[in-house]
Amino acid sequence: MNALLVICGLGFVSLLAEIINVKKGLTAFIAIGLLAAGVLIIMDWDTSLHYFSDMLIFNNFAIAFSALIIIISIFWFWMAKDFFGAKAHQTDRSILVVFTIAGGIIMVSFSNMAMLFLGIEILSISLYVLAGSSKDKLSSNEAALKYFIMGSFATGFLLMGIALIYGATGSFNIITISQHISSHTNELPGFLYGGIALMLIGIAFKISAVPFHFWAPDVYSGAPTTITAFMSTVVKIAAIGAFYRLFSFCFLPVQSSWLIILQVITVLTLIVANVTAVYQVNVKRILAYSSVGHVGYILLAFVSNSATSEGTIFYYLVSYSITSIGAFTVLSLVEANTGSTSLESFNGLYKRSPFLTTVMTIIMLSLAGIPPLAGFFAKYMVFNQALDHGYVGLVIVAVVTSLIGVYYYFKIFGAMFFGEAEGNQLSIPFFSKLLLIILTALTLLIGIFPDLLISLFEIR
Amino acid sequence: MILSFLIFWPLFASLIAFALPAKNARTIALAASVVELLASLYVVSLFERTAATQFVMDIPWIPSLGITFTAGIDGISLLLVLLTTVLVPLIILFSFVSNVERPANFYGLVLMMQMALIGVFTALDGFLFYLFWELALIPIYFICLIWGGENRVRITIKFFIYTLAGSLLMLVALVYVYYQTPDMHSFAIQALYSAGRALPATEQALIFWGMFMAFAIKMPVFPFHTWQPDTYTAAPTEGTMLLSCIMLKMGLYGVIRWLLPLVPTGVHEWGMTAVILSVIGIVYASCIAIVQKDYKRLIAYSSIAHVGLIAAGIFTLSRIGIQGALIQMVSHGVVVFGLFAIIGLIEERTKTRQLSELGGIRNVAPILAAVFTVVMLGTLALPFTSGFVGEFLLINSLFQYHAILGAVGGLTIILGAVYMLRSFKQAMLGETNTVTATFPDLTNREKLILFPIVILVILIGVHPDPLLHISESAVDNLVVLISDYSASIK
Numbered sequence: 001m002n003a004l005l006v007i008c009g010l011g012f013v014s015l016l017a018e019i020i021n022v023k024k025g026l027t028a029f030i031a032i033g034l035l036a037a038g039v040l041i042i043m044d045w046d047t048s049l050h051y052f053s054d055m056l057i058f059n060n061f062a063i064a065f066s067a068l069i070i071i072i073s074i075f076w077f078w079m080a081k082d083f084f085g086a087k088a089h090q091t092d093r094s095i096l097v098v099f100t101i102a103g104g105i106i107m108v109s110f111s112n113m114a115m116l117f118l119g120i121e122i123l124s125i126s127l128y129v130l131a132g133s134s135k136d137k138l139s140s141n142e143a144a145l146k147y148f149i150m151g152s153f154a155t156g157f158l159l160m161g162i163a164l165i166y167g168a169t170g171s172f173n174i175i176t177i178s179q180h181i182s183s184h185t186n187e188l189p190g191f192l193y194g195g196i197a198l199m200l201i202g203i204a205f206k207i208s209a210v211p212f213h214f215w216a217p218d219v220y221s222g223a224p225t226t227i228t229a230f231m232s233t234v235v236k237i238a239a240i241g242a243f244y245r246l247f248s249f250c251f252l253p254v255q256s257s258w259l260i261i262l263q264v265i266t267v268l269t270l271i272v273a274n275v276t277a278v279y280q281v282n283v284k285r286i287l288a289y290s291s292v293g294h295v296g297y298i299l300l301a302f303v304s305n306s307a308t309s310e311g312t313i314f315y316y317l318v319s320y321s322i323t324s325i326g327a328f329t330v331l332s333l334v335e336a337n338t339g340s341t342s343l344e345s346f347n348g349l350y351k352r353s354p355f356l357t358t359v360m361t362i363i364m365l366s367l368a369g370i371p372p373l374a375g376f377f378a379k380y381m382v383f384n385q386a387l388d389h390g391y392v393g394l395v396i397v398a399v400v401t402s403l404i405g406v407y408y409y410f411k412i413f414g415a416m417f418f419g420e421a422e423g424n425q426l427s428i429p430f431f432s433k434l435l436l437i438i439l440t441a442l443t444l445l446i447g448i449f450p451d452l453l454i455s456l457f458e459i460r
Numbered sequence: 461m462i463l464s465f466l467i468f469w470p471l472f473a474s475l476i477a478f479a480l481p482a483k484n485a486r487t488i489a490l491a492a493s494v495v496e497l498l499a500s501l502y503v504v505s506l507f508e509r510t511a512a513t514q515f516v517m518d519i520p521w522i523p524s525l526g527i528t529f530t531a532g533i534d535g536i537s538l539l540l541v542l543l544t545t546v547l548v549p550l551i552i553l554f555s556f557v558s559n560v561e562r563p564a565n566f567y568g569l570v571l572m573m574q575m576a577l578i579g580v581f582t583a584l585d586g587f588l589f590y591l592f593w594e595l596a597l598i599p600i601y602f603i604c605l606i607w608g609g610e611n612r613v614r615i616t617i618k619f620f621i622y623t624l625a626g627s628l629l630m631l632v633a634l635v636y637v638y639y640q641t642p643d644m645h646s647f648a649i650q651a652l653y654s655a656g657r658a659l660p661a662t663e664q665a666l667i668f669w670g671m672f673m674a675f676a677i678k679m680p681v682f683p684f685h686t687w688q689p690d691t692y693t694a695a696p697t698e699g700t701m702l703l704s705c706i707m708l709k710m711g712l713y714g715v716i717r718w719l720l721p722l723v724p725t726g727v728h729e730w731g732m733t734a735v736i737l738s739v740i741g742i743v744y745a746s747c748i749a750i751v752q753k754d755y756k757r758l759i760a761y762s763s764i765a766h767v768g769l770i771a772a773g774i775f776t777l778s779r780i781g782i783q784g785a786l787i788q789m790v791s792h793g794v795v796v797f798g799l800f801a802i803i804g805l806i807e808e809r810t811k812t813r814q815l816s817e818l819g820g821i822r823n824v825a826p827i828l829a830a831v832f833t834v835v836m837l838g839t840l841a842l843p844f845t846s847g848f849v850g851e852f853l854l855i856n857s858l859f860q861y862h863a864i865l866g867a868v869g870g871l872t873i874i875l876g877a878v879y880m881l882r883s884f885k886q887a888m889l890g891e892t893n894t895v896t897a898t899f900p901d902l903t904n905r906e907k908l909i910l911f912p913i914v915i916l917v918i919l920i921g922v923h924p925d926p927l928l929h930i931s932e933s934a935v936d937n938l939v940v941l942i943s944d945y946s947a948s949i950k
Binding site for chain 1 (some may be wrong): 522572591594595604612625631632639
């Protein structure tokens, strides 16, 4: 909780900095503040404190997800320092990003539907603006508008769902709702299920699960690369966290009513996202579809064990977001050099920058799920858990889609190692180099010693 | 302790090779692989010829998932470890001839591959085995992608996805068996064995196919071989050597260690199918080899034929079949290294591998031709060459298993003679032409690579006993393990 206050404080400091015109060192200040927030949240481990009449509950789930959001945000600030360049709007951008993080933390720690809504809105509204932050680019404007319209629809669904559920159970509190559902099994009104369905649609928009994913590739590829990195990591963690909290903590007693729908969504997400990614010729779009595809694996973990899959999902998100931040860092460096994110801009990267090629190779191998990297172990845990609960059919679908995944990730290898070198040698600032080395080392470390994270949640 | 050195030393050397300046890389790689060879010889000297698994290392790794870092060496593993440690220095030495670009990355990948191979041949934990199995695929993929020939992007991705598909099936099968182990599940090999054999026949059959696909693709067995000729042809010679001399043995070793004792009932039920597929592969690949115009492709197909015979021998589940398979695995590794090395040298000098453009090399390069003759006779399994012992045992076991299959499988000797002698005649005999007129004979460095091969071919042929003894008791043990259980089921 203290962490949340610190982060909101950082937001206000940024607002003040705009007024009193102190811009120098603001980004560094925010990064240090986030670090402090990270320490504070980790100190709360195993306390499970309730705040604001049980509207927020910081149990270990919330703490782990908040810590992950904060740590990934720090990495993101590190990679995105050019985004806060001298060019103006530095404070505006900082404010928006900081409030997005605050919204994310509320989303993973809510215990009341009102807080869920508040968290999602704080996060989304900041993001609509951030997606359009390259004001002079048409694609960025388009992304912002598209995101805003689709996002508003989703929010509408969500709000309608909350209202129906309140009508059926008489409460906003997810624990009360859950207890009410289990104690009145035979006298639940039909519109409760309507409410659950509406919430499912709303939240499926936010986590970009197929068939509610159409906004994602366009917004991801239209927004500035740094913001895309933010959306596909920090925001995704928050959305998945909210999804898990809602469906595992609250709607578990009526699992039978939504499990089938969710299974269908899982299969569709796995297949559609991975197959569509094959046809992309733009690395940013490949990464956008791949991020939708990864949601499919997370959903597979959830449908196979809705009650206690948080350990698997958390591990998956850690490995996914670390590698994704790395991939986007490489992409933005290449983009800065060639001015494009197409597959051709990676041509001959092996000759232009062996360092970037090595890092990108390890990252792509991890995203494709090749051992001994983090991405492999994440997929392994998902498959393992699904097999344990008898979902052999879904696992086979997931195995096939990971093979398809290998194909499109490896397309980038083809360009890097085989394409004719266009453009000049890339010089990488030491600052970015250090970040990439840390991210690569983490990818290896949590891949080779997964017990460091698994033991947190005692998944067995 | 010595085993952890064997596994981690190549990894350490690989990191050094990556990190240090490129010009030192090849010296470091050669030195490191020679140290590895000496270490493996030291292991041989300490090895006791019993069925027991020796030099066991057992380190807790991921306790919450029942995964430990367990590895050990028995007779079967030792032969393959030895094959790896003998051939890798020779492959590195061979690469001196072709003078690869970007040597730091190349040697780093080769050494990383060596680590993974040693790991595959010694792992005693299902998860660890899978991990090393996949790990071996990554370096060879990049070796083929970066240093390969025409069309390599398309060919290597096919190779990668093909083999990965097989391995994922194996992983699913292994995890399935893992969940049959008692509570607090474990990937330890003995736990998996007892869980696997307790499964009902239908499930054993499914596990059999899951694992068999992975191994069959790696070997490769007909009809899962379509990636192989293209990949062997497109890969650089060193990559082809790694693939054919050592990597395909992973599939055969996998069958012996991780398939036969794991689901004996499934193996008894489906073993016949596997033998038939292998025998079809022998005849099919030999026939295709006969009409090949590209020398490297010809050897690639001949490799499918030879592996088919070895696989058939293993699936006879008999003692001589498996013993023959093991010795033939070693011999095949040595002989194929020789063949690819010679073709690599010919390509280096004439810039062509087309048989029709070659001819008369013996006139200008008698030493090379003599070496080629010995290696070729080894392939043809002439008595007193390394190929003879293994092929004799294998065909013998196949005849005992089923007379007709034995007869068809035995065709490999005749068909092999056809394609090998025909191609030898085209390339080596006859008149020299413009391409081969200026063909230089072996240099001293090349002699250093090829003479050990010649010595090994003859030595194993004349005196195979030491090798056979190494694996004898382990194989006896294995055969008892397979047959005992199936008898009790009936």
